[in-house]
Amino acid sequence: MDDLTTKKCVSCNARDMRPMTVEAAHSLIPQGWNLVTEDGMMKLQRTWKVKTFMKGMEFFKLVADVAEAEGHHPDLHLVAWNNVKIEIWTHAVGGLTENDFILAAKINRLDLHQLLSRKVGE
Numbered sequence: 001m002d003d004l005t006t007k008k009c010v011s012c013n014a015r016d017m018r019p020m021t022v023e024a025a026h027s028l029i030p031q032g033w034n035l036v037t038e039d040g041m042m043k044l045q046r047t048w049k050v051k052t053f054m055k056g057m058e059f060f061k062l063v064a065d066v067a068e069a070e071g072h073h074p075d076l077h078l079v080a081w082n083n084v085k086i087e088i089w090t091h092a093v094g095g096l097t098e099n100d101f102i103l104a105a106k107i108n109r110l111d112l113h114q115l116l117s118r119k120v121g122e
């Protein structure tokens with residue numbers, strides 16, 4: 001698998017865009033992300049615990065900057081003040097395309113250590 005972080009998202013209104021197969025999705029999934037199926041549609045999903053509500057908002061800003069640079073956007077959830085969940089899929093095709101994996105891989109590159117709660121025992 002060539003490094004997804006070296007790639008750029010393409011416009012989602014390309015006529016030939018189709019949702020990828022489950023097998024293809026499993027071969028591309030970046031570290032820390034999960035494949036989930038909701039309402040019959042596959043999505044990428046990852047969760048984090050942040051130190052504070054405002055650090056959650058800082059997290060969202062970092063992600064938003066990546067999304068805007070890529071022209072491809074995640075769903076951002078901040079629940080019970082410190083639980084972040086990000087879900088990514090390609091709305092234009094109602095499933096997963098390579099764009100989703102590129103965005104997830106680039107989110108993985110963000111330096112989040114100042115924002116995240118320490119894991120138990122750390």
Ligand SMILES: C[C@H](O)[C@H](O)[C@H]1CNC2=NC(N)=NC(=O)C2=N1
Binds near residue numbers: 010088089090
């Ligand atoms: C033209 C442009 O590619 C589209 O409007 C983009 C914007 N961001 C997007 N983000 C996601 N996740 N899915 C889309 O289909 C999508 N479409």
